[in-house]
Amino acid sequence: MTNPATEPLTIPAAVLDGAREFFEECGSRGCEGTAMIAAAPDGVRLVIPDQRATPAPYCSVEVTLQGKLELAGALRPGEVYVSRIHSHPELPFHSATDNRNPALTHDGALSIVAPYFGLGLRQSFDCCAVYVRRNHQWVELPPGPDRDQVVVVR
Numbered sequence: 001m002t003n004p005a006t007e008p009l010t011i012p013a014a015v016l017d018g019a020r021e022f023f024e025e026c027g028s029r030g031c032e033g034t035a036m037i038a039a040a041p042d043g044v045r046l047v048i049p050d051q052r053a054t055p056a057p058y059c060s061v062e063v064t065l066q067g068k069l070e071l072a073g074a075l076r077p078g079e080v081y082v083s084r085i086h087s088h089p090e091l092p093f094h095s096a097t098d099n100r101n102p103a104l105t106h107d108g109a110l111s112i113v114a115p116y117f118g119l120g121l122r123q124s125f126d127c128c129a130v131y132v133r134r135n136h137q138w139v140e141l142p143p144g145p146d147r148d149q150v151v152v153v154r
Contacts, residue, residue, distance in 0.1 A: 009082055009110070009151045011037065011044055016153060018046045019114065020121035023087035027117020030055035034063065034086035036071060040079040047074045059089050060097065083110035087118045092129035094138055109133040110151060125153045
């Protein structure tokens with residue numbers, strides 16, 4: 001993990017590969033998936049909680065009570081959740097539901113949306129929508145220099 005005030009969050013490609021595999025498995029059933037990215041000075045990892053999904057055409061996903069308990073207990077000493085990452089069935093964008101249920105509310109938190117049930121991650125991270133939390137709102141970070149100052153994939 002880096003200092004969010006001075007350096008971008010570096011997400012290892014393996015973390016996104018794990019998310020993609022999970023989202024594609026959910027997508028094979030016509031469902032979205034959701035996960036959290038935890039970061040500490042010694043690394044970044046994916047945490048997938050227990051969840052319940054409604055398949056297409058009315059896609060939705062909800063972290064169960066058990067999943068919320070798992071998320072609360074999953075953090076290791078020195079770790080914090082820095083991003084939510086979830087899939088959408090088609091284009092990546094922050095839906096009204098995403099805005100109403102932010103999962104993370106601290107300034108600097110990220111929300112990453114992977115398109116096509118995670119298949120977009122096969123192309124590149126640039127296919128994802130990325131939002132940063134600033135002043136109690138989600139601000140979109142299109143691919144390019146502004147996004148690269150906040151988050152990079154290695």
